[in-house]
Amino acid sequence: MSFIRKPLILHADLPRNGVGLTLRDYEGGMSTLCAGCGHDSVSSAIVQACWELDIEPHRVVKMSGIGCSSKTPAYFLRGAHGMNSVHGRMPAVATGAMGANRRLYCIGVSGDGDSLSIGFGQFAHAVRRNLDMLYLIENNGVYGLTKGQFSASADVGSKAKRGEVNRLRPIDPVLTAITLGGTFVARSFSGDKAQLVPLIQAGLRHRGFALIDIISPCVTFNDHEGSTKSYAYTRKSSREAVHADFVPAAEEITVDYPAGDARMVTMHDGSHIVLRKTADDYDPTDRLAAMEHVESRHAAGEIATGLLYLEESEDDQDMHGTAGTVEEPLVELPFESLNPGAAALAEYQRRLR
Amino acid sequence: MEEVKKGGVNDFVVKLANVNGTGSASANGLLMKSIFRMGVPVVGKNFFPSNIQGLPTWYEIRASKDGYLARSGRVDLMVAMNAETYARDLADVSSGGVFLYDSSWPRDRSLSRKDVRILGVPLSRMMTEAFEVARTRILMKNVAYLGVLVALLDIEMDVVQQLLEETFASKRKLIDANMQAIKLGHDYAREHFDCPLEFRVERMDATTGHIVIDGNTAAALGCVYAGATFGAWYPITPSTSLMDAFGAFCKRYRKDPETGRNRYCIVQAEDELAAIGMVIGASWAGARAFTSTSGPGVSLMSEFLGYAYFTEIPVVLFDVQRVGPSTGMPTRTQQGDIMPAAYASHGDTRHVVLFPADPGECFEMAVSAFDLAERLQTPVIVLSDLDIGMNDWMCREFQWDDSYRPDRGKVLDAERLEKIAAFHRYADVDGDGIPYRSLPGVHSKGAYFTRGSGHNARGAYTEDAGEYKEVLDRLRRKSDTAATLVPEPVLMSARKPTRLGVLSVGGCDQAVREALDRLEARGVALDYLRVRAFPFSRAVQDFLDDHDQVFVVEQNRDAQLRSMLLIETEVAREKLHSVLRYDGLPLNPGAVVDGIDEIMRRSQAA
Numbered sequence: 001m002s003f004i005r006k007p008l009i010l011h012a013d014l015p016r017n018g019v020g021l022t023l024r025d026y027e028g029g030m031s032t033l034c035a036g037c038g039h040d041s042v043s044s045a046i047v048q049a050c051w052e053l054d055i056e057p058h059r060v061v062k063m064s065g066i067g068c069s070s071k072t073p074a075y076f077l078r079g080a081h082g083m084n085s086v087h088g089r090m091p092a093v094a095t096g097a098m099g100a101n102r103r104l105y106c107i108g109v110s111g112d113g114d115s116l117s118i119g120f121g122q123f124a125h126a127v128r129r130n131l132d133m134l135y136l137i138e139n140n141g142v143y144g145l146t147k148g149q150f151s152a153s154a155d156v157g158s159k160a161k162r163g164e165v166n167r168l169r170p171i172d173p174v175l176t177a178i179t180l181g182g183t184f185v186a187r188s189f190s191g192d193k194a195q196l197v198p199l200i201q202a203g204l205r206h207r208g209f210a211l212i213d214i215i216s217p218c219v220t221f222n223d224h225e226g227s228t229k230s231y232a233y234t235r236k237s238s239r240e241a242v243h244a245d246f247v248p249a250a251e252e253i254t255v256d257y258p259a260g261d262a263r264m265v266t267m268h269d270g271s272h273i274v275l276r277k278t279a280d281d282y283d284p285t286d287r288l289a290a291m292e293h294v295e296s297r298h299a300a301g302e303i304a305t306g307l308l309y310l311e312e313s314e315d316d317q318d319m320h321g322t323a324g325t326v327e328e329p330l331v332e333l334p335f336e337s338l339n340p341g342a343a344a345l346a347e348y349q350r351r352l353r
Numbered sequence: 354m355e356e357v358k359k360g361g362v363n364d365f366v367v368k369l370a371n372v373n374g375t376g377s378a379s380a381n382g383l384l385m386k387s388i389f390r391m392g393v394p395v396v397g398k399n400f401f402p403s404n405i406q407g408l409p410t411w412y413e414i415r416a417s418k419d420g421y422l423a424r425s426g427r428v429d430l431m432v433a434m435n436a437e438t439y440a441r442d443l444a445d446v447s448s449g450g451v452f453l454y455d456s457s458w459p460r461d462r463s464l465s466r467k468d469v470r471i472l473g474v475p476l477s478r479m480m481t482e483a484f485e486v487a488r489t490r491i492l493m494k495n496v497a498y499l500g501v502l503v504a505l506l507d508i509e510m511d512v513v514q515q516l517l518e519e520t521f522a523s524k525r526k527l528i529d530a531n532m533q534a535i536k537l538g539h540d541y542a543r544e545h546f547d548c549p550l551e552f553r554v555e556r557m558d559a560t561t562g563h564i565v566i567d568g569n570t571a572a573a574l575g576c577v578y579a580g581a582t583f584g585a586w587y588p589i590t591p592s593t594s595l596m597d598a599f600g601a602f603c604k605r606y607r608k609d610p611e612t613g614r615n616r617y618c619i620v621q622a623e624d625e626l627a628a629i630g631m632v633i634g635a636s637w638a639g640a641r642a643f644t645s646t647s648g649p650g651v652s653l654m655s656e657f658l659g660y661a662y663f664t665e666i667p668v669v670l671f672d673v674q675r676v677g678p679s680t681g682m683p684t685r686t687q688q689g690d691i692m693p694a695a696y697a698s699h700g701d702t703r704h705v706v707l708f709p710a711d712p713g714e715c716f717e718m719a720v721s722a723f724d725l726a727e728r729l730q731t732p733v734i735v736l737s738d739l740d741i742g743m744n745d746w747m748c749r750e751f752q753w754d755d756s757y758r759p760d761r762g763k764v765l766d767a768e769r770l771e772k773i774a775a776f777h778r779y780a781d782v783d784g785d786g787i788p789y790r791s792l793p794g795v796h797s798k799g800a801y802f803t804r805g806s807g808h809n810a811r812g813a814y815t816e817d818a819g820e821y822k823e824v825l826d827r828l829r830r831k832s833d834t835a836a837t838l839v840p841e842p843v844l845m846s847a848r849k850p851t852r853l854g855v856l857s858v859g860g861c862d863q864a865v866r867e868a869l870d871r872l873e874a875r876g877v878a879l880d881y882l883r884v885r886a887f888p889f890s891r892a893v894q895d896f897l898d899d900h901d902q903v904f905v906v907e908q909n910r911d912a913q914l915r916s917m918l919l920i921e922t923e924v925a926r927e928k929l930h931s932v933l934r935y936d937g938l939p940l941n942p943g944a945v946v947d948g949i950d951e952i953m954r955r956s957q958a959a
């Protein structure tokens with residue numbers, strides 16, 4: 001139960017990160033999800049990613065909608081403010097929070113029901129605004145919390161637990177985000193931490209909207225034979241198109257990548273993403289090619305994963321950049337700099353006579 | 354029916370019938386401003402269609418030496434510039450009035466009335482002769498009828514010229530063309546008619562210290578002065594001009610002088626669900642944030658309003674009411690959202706609602722709304738309406754006290770968080786029902802998980818009956834605290850003691866006050882209480898206790914205010930009599946007098 005806190009036993013010997021915290025300090029309340037639920041693995045990937053990045057927990061806000069997936073912000077980063085909003089509306093509250101305080105790190109957690117049905121409009125517009133946030137869809141092809149109805153991401157032909165077959169075409173959040181001008185679009189699998197952790201890190205440091213669609217199986221309602229979102233099917237069908245390693249600004253790049261196979265992208269804060277092309281000729285900076293690859297893998301019954309599209313630009317490309325907001329967070333502006341004063345009011349009113 | 358008085362000096366109504374999209378608005382505004390500058394109290398009301406071009410539109414200017422600013426309900430001079438509506442415009446003129454039309458084309462002979470003087474001016478023909486370009490001819494026709502009115506109403510030409518020069522600043526050519534058209538109209542009128550009319554303008558001194566402004570602009574100004582930095586909205590008449598004005602003020606007052614960057618952020622959201630969500634997110638993160646909308650938007654925002662109520666997040670929402678239900682009549686006014694606003698959302702919810710009566714109160718209440726929302730950590734809805742929001746009102750100049758500082762309420766900063774043993778988000782430490790909150794980005798000791806699901810005083814998830822009830826009961830106590838903090842109602846006592854009262858709200862105020870004067874002249878004395886906020890303060894109950902019969906005047910069909918008085922106070926049902934008008938037009942005093950008369954007659958007969 002989430003309200004039973006895990007005992008905080010301090011182990012003197014646990015390794016500490018750059019801000020003096022142990023991995024345990026990045027954990028949250030105890031999960032109330034079903035044992036084996038993919039969502040819990042995503043939470044632990046977030047814990048590891050943030051700890052490694054030396055992010056102070058209180059600088060993070062965790063936002064979510066409603067669903068099993070949306071409960072998870074209670075299960076990681078107990079030192080961060082969290083907001084479990086209403087169904088499908090996490091993008092809106094995230095927009096407001098980041099609008100008010102642009103220095104925060106924003107991690108949004110949503111489900112396929114939350115983002116692709118009731119919240120499809122808000123999801124689309126957050127991408128379009130290039131809101132500076134990491135947006136995770138914990139995608140299981142069903143509504144977990146309301147007990148297993150098909151969601152809009154269910155594949156044609158995928159079989160529900162009770163046998164009925166989905167005939168509607170799926171909405172692919174990755175294709176959707178690329179079409180809408182998303183600047184960081186990735187897909188991963190809750191069972192592949194080696195792929196997921198660096199993606200989360202890169203996404204957090206990306207200035208703008210970073211989407212990771214994470215196949216995160218629902219063991220209770222959608223992990224059976226015939227489901228295309230089960231552990232077995234995902235493991236069998238995933239094809240990493242491009243692998244991303246994240247290298248923080250302060251670190252030197254030590255690994256040697258075979259020439260021609262790796263490509264380095266510098267991010268706005270000086271950190272790097274090293275892209276290792278695993279699929280032939282894949283160019284993750286080519287919007288059209290990325291879409292074509294995702295579509296053709298899907299047609300072949302495979303799931304394209306990795307950092308599928310990336311656009312790192314020098315300019316201020318996120319929501320505040322476009323809006324021309326001051327660099328300081330709005331919440332920190334002193335009242336005196338916001339109020340024009342009595343003299344200005346009198347002056348303005350002279351024109352109303 | 355109350356008899357309709359005839360117009361006189363500094364006491365008349367001019368109604369201008371135009372075609373939407375022909376540029377008549379600026380000429381009409383100029384006419385109103387000229388009367389204002391001659392020191393005569395004045396109000397301008399727009400009756401416009403939900404249309405961009407082509408449909409009929411009216412502008413009504415009332416000059417009143419006594420300072421009455423409601424829609425009067427009579428028309429002394431009809432300026433009929435739309436042939437399509439001649440018949441109904443003529444019918445609208447009060448007996449003894451004047452009907453002015455464009456006589457460039459022959460008029461249908463059926464268009465005549467024995468008790469109305471009909472004046473024809475060949476405006477279009479004159480403009481064709483004077484100007485080359487087609488669009489100029491259309492625009493200048495508006496200015497030419499202004500010239501006719503200058504002559505008929507005895508308006509000082511210098512005042513008009515001065516206004517034109519201020520409007521067009523350095524565009525000499527435009528000023529000259531306008532003056533030429535005005536003179537053409539003016540001279541024609543002088544030559545052909547007995548000028549001035551018996552109702553006309555005479556310089557007086559009753560407008561010093563006043564301004565002309567609409568409520569949406571005033572509310573936007575209040576948001577700027579309150580220190581709001583974040584606005585999210587979705588366009589909807591009649592609230593659009595509020596966020597537009599906020600944007601315009603911010604461009605002027607909120608640019609960082611060094612970088613040219615904005616000390617504000619306005620997001621045009623994808624819909625109202627998103628708009629209110631953004632406001633909730635921004636307030637939660639510590640900004641003063643608001644949205645503006647109208648009825649259909651409030652319906653969409655309802656789920657989130659309940660969320661903000663239960664999670665105790667400040668929200669400021671301006672609902673500029675229009676006619677419902679559904680899309681209704683988007684460009685007409687009503688008070689149909691009183692109850693939906695107060696109890697918006699499922700479950701036991703109750704919100705703080707403020708009821709401004711004019712632009713002056715829109716300005717003041719915008720500021721109070723932010724203070725109350727943050728003090729009480731709850732949504733505050735400012736319930737304006739189309740008449741207040743979009744029409745031109747004469748009001749006392751706004752005052753500002755530079756010593757004002759926002760009331761940010763109970764927010765724990767890093768230092769205080771450091772000191773306390775443990776932070777419990779929903780604990781009632783002070784006994785006023787208001788807990789302490791913390792903002793993200795400040796200190797990890799203040800971290801908590803905000804959830805719309807059941808939570809206990811510590812902010813943890815709960816399905817425990819007792820823990821849930823503890824929170825819900827505290828919220829009710831908080832609402833009782835709110836009743837002591839909101840703006841008090843305004844009481845106007847009759848000159849002699851009376852057991853009869855009128856209770857009203859918001860935009861009814863001007864009409865009610867004028868009606869009370871008329872009734873008093875007939876010897877009917879009524880005390881008047883105007884409620885300015887929900888939850889109702891003690892003074893509302895006292896007023897109901899102090900009177901035997903109370904007329905509740907409001908602009909909706911279902912007596913929403915009366916219903917709320919019955920729910921929220923101890924008043925006896927039989928005491929409250931409804932006077933209801935909901936035709937979409939701003940309330941006029943005659944309707945109030947008629948309504949009260951009728952109820953009195955019925956109760957005497959019974």
Ligand SMILES: Cc1ncc(C[n+]2csc(CCOP(=O)(O)OP(=O)(O)O)c2C)c(N)n1
Pocket residue numbers: 066067068069070087110111112113114115138140142143144145146151
């Ligand atoms: C307005 C509204 N409608 C319906 C619901 C019921 N509901 C709760 S969670 C959910 C679906 C969640 O599915 P998904 O986002 O995929 O999350 P999962 O549980 O699968 O992780 C629904 C329909 C609700 N909470 N609110």
Ligand code: SF4
Pocket residue numbers: 032033034036037038039068069140144145217218219220221
């Ligand atoms: S129902 Fe499915 S999604 Fe929900 S917790 Fe259980 S396994 Fe996870």
Ligand SMILES: [Mg+2]
Pocket residue numbers: 067111112113138139140141142143144151
């Ligand atoms: Mg799901």
